[in-house]
Amino acid sequence: MTSPAVMATLQVVVLVLVAAGAVLVVRTRERVRLVIALSVYGMLLAILFFVFQAPDVTLSELAVGAIALPLILLLAIAKVRKPE
Amino acid sequence: MSQLFPLSVAVPLLVAAGLLAFRPLLRGKRQVRGLVAVAASVSAAVMLLVLTLRTGAGSAYWFAGFHPSGGVAIGIDFTAGPLNAGLACLGAVLMTASLIFAWRYFTQVGTYFHVLMLTFLAGMTGFCLAGDVFDLFVWFELMGVSAYALTAYRPEERGPIQGGLNFAITNSVGAYLSLTGIAMIYGRTGALNMAQISRYVATHPTSGLVVIGFLLIITGLLVKAAIVPFHFWLADAHAVAPTPVCVLFSGVMVELGLYGIARMYWSVFGAALGHRAAISHVFLALGVLTAVVGALYCFRERHVKRLLAFSTISHAGMFLVGFALLTPLGLAGAALAVLAHGFVKGALFLGAGIVLHRLHSVNETYLHGRGKHLRLTGVMFTLAALGLADLPPFGTFLGKGWITDSADAVAGGPWLAAVFCACSVLTAGAVLRVAGGVFYGFGDPPGEDTRMAAEANEEKGESESGRQRTPLTMLVPTGVLVLLGLASGVAALLPRCAAAFESAAARFQDQQAYASLVLGGAHPASPVPLYPQVPADVTAASVITALCSVAGAILLALTALYWRRLPVLRKGYEPGTGLREVIESFQSGVINDYITWLVTGVAALGGILALIIR
Amino acid sequence: MTPKLRLWLFAIAAAGLVACYLWAFGGLPGFGNYPGPYGPEILKRAIPETNATGVVSAINFDYRGFDTIGEEFILFAAAAGMSVVLRRLRGEREQQQDRSPADEVMNRNVPPTSSPLRVATLVLVGPTALLGWWLATHAQTNPSGGFQGGVILASALMLVYLSGESIAFRRFSPVDLLDAAEAMGAGGFAAVGLAAIVQGLPFLDNYLPLGSSPGTVTSSGTIALISFLVGIEVAAAFILIVGELLEQTLLRQVRREGKS
């Protein structure tokens, strides 16, 4: 068992990373990079949920936020790519 | 009877799943699919009607039998009283009408159409009956997702795609803010059940958390209810959704948002917010603003479906006024007006659908005089338009009459009646102008309009073409809805029925009765109402107001049709021409603007509530 | 509105929104001090009442199972909605033989997958599918459930696509079958609820035997059954969603292979 103090520090660190991740996603305007940023953000959220003691949500967020959604996004982006 | 609660939601869902599961077998069997969907919708309507008439003082149902213990809700409940079950029933009736109308309407009705309509119905019913805030959010989202997809049912055109996107993004932002509010409230009260939250917040000092929680939860509902400045998406979506779907959007979905606001206020936060006159005034102002803005936009519109959509915004404002008065009579009036408006507006949209089906356009200018051979449709459309103008005995007349009667007893009565009258004149005048021009060829033939030609071709894909007769499956639902609009008003003239409306509204407003119904426990005597009670009655003032608005609407319609012959207006004046840029800068169709207005609206309301409550 | 005006209006509004949030957060008990009573009450009852040691699953599929029905049908409606929105696009593709320049660009951008990678990915399919299956059937004991299991089952099939075997993907995912599977999953959930009514019990009542001891795979009655149905629904819905977006690419590949 981790002590509450260690846990709290861990939570603050991950929260800061998530806050920065949100900015990263929103600031990225190029589409393919956007998907990568979103995937990273999903991963960060999953870690956050893990340190919030929610393994169930962690697993869903990993499956959806970090894998499925980026995949769907990539497919959609492939379809709307402009002819050069 | 209690099993009707889950069945009214589960039956449409199960039939939707069944239709999809057997899709390969049902390919090409259009009649079977239609029949199954209509049967599901009718059975939901019957179940909800039984619930409406039999619930009496209201009843609660606990899913999986998890009854609350010691005032703590363990599971999820449905509650039904005459008002919310009745609203759900209205949804099911309109759903039935529009499914029948859609029978011969589309060139191809895929299974997906019926599937989405039924999930939409289940979402609406679940939303009406939910007694748990998170459950409310879930059904709200089901209703939303089905509605977004239905809006874009004709994806080969540009309008539906753009309308669907604006609808989906604006509503999603609203829904997520609602969820934020739910989470905040849960963080303090540890409860999701409405009755349990209400007991907590009523017995603890009102903090900013409660005020903002309330505000954020109703944000999603304000968006759904199209209250200014959250309303921009509505015209984009309603103008382009398939006409049978518009019936549901305008007739009941917008009103569901208003119902949600009333539910949140009366069953959860009312006592904590203190039933103050100041809060009543905030909602009154929002309602009046919405009514006026909607009416003005409505009158200048030439796209018939969009015109009807703006008239819905205007009416949503008037219904909000009925709620904002915080009196039983005001709420009863709003309930009756919602019921009658649902029928009348549904009939108008179906009429527009017939016009689109036969004449392949919904542009008023293009259609001028082209609908003369659609006699029956013309009569029904005109009748429904007069219903919108509050012609006695349509239910709209008495509903709005009760609201203004109630306002008389509160504050600024005549002033509010004047606003109502003006908005009815503008919206009904616009619809009567359409009726007169399209079906009777009144007025001067319009000049050539470049925009018109483009829009005339806009909607060709929606409907079967080359039909020389209007199918009965289209005429009958339209006629039935007009008759129901009349019947609701005639019924409300009976003193017994009027009293039932008012007592149902009074019960809806009794927060402690709701809490003890759901969680058990003593039911303390109702507190003294904020405003004096007025019995529901047909007053001279309401009859005069209604007749004024009918006369005004007819006059305005004739003026609008013959304006070129009037000396004052002859100089090529077109209503709203000078303001075109200003008007377009608001209703810009750009999603970024809509979100900005949404955030601005929330912040402004938050500021005002903070000033009131502190 | 001009972008600049919009930004100014938003800046003011956002400041107001943040103020609202802060005002509200002031009323929350501090982080880590969840006051209850809902959570503790459920924690107290869940294991004795349901024999499920995964309390979150017990809530999702039993205490608040009705929410989950709504949630499954949201996914169901979204998949149906995607079929509606993208259907004409597909129809047009099949009719029009002329290709747009965008297609040509995309054609070039489909990289051929190397054989070792292909084999490696295909090898992963089995374990991934197994993992998904395990997750979907162990909701009652472990931090898992139908939803996670379903997504991972779906990603097993996506791996087939990633390995370049898109024709195989198509063969594995005929739309009718997937629609049927999805409808069975979601409809089955509703039917499990209805079966309780037939027995005179409240909707969604947990009427199956709960098993002898908590924490075993056969424990927890309808929770395990519902989780399994949700798994089917979610897997089918995700494959459908991905399939809808893939359709165009696949058609082109079918055509190309037909030519060669």
Place this chain on the structure above:
Amino acid sequence: MQVFPFLVVAWIVIVGLYGLITSRDLIHQIVCLIVVQSSTYVLLLGVGYVTGGVAPYFYDIGRRALAVDPVVQALALTDVVVEAAVTALLLSLAVQAHKRFGTLDPHDLAEFKG
């Protein structure tokens, strides 16, 4: 630490909304909507956290252990599904919009004005 997670929630909402209103690309807007929604997960799990609590799974630990609130986790799970569903539907609309309008700039998508 008392309010810090909640401050992050407010931050994420504002960042996401900022992206939504400044974006000129529908795909980017949809991603920003995901960011706005992600704030609700953080808030939900944040309000249900109990200092020193463990995850609410009692397979291999004592049943009396202090646990975090399981209800918010169930709600967050539902929320994740809603996110996936809405995003998928929005993306299909965006794909069609690109097909019909030839662009994904929301300013050029306005079909009706006024």
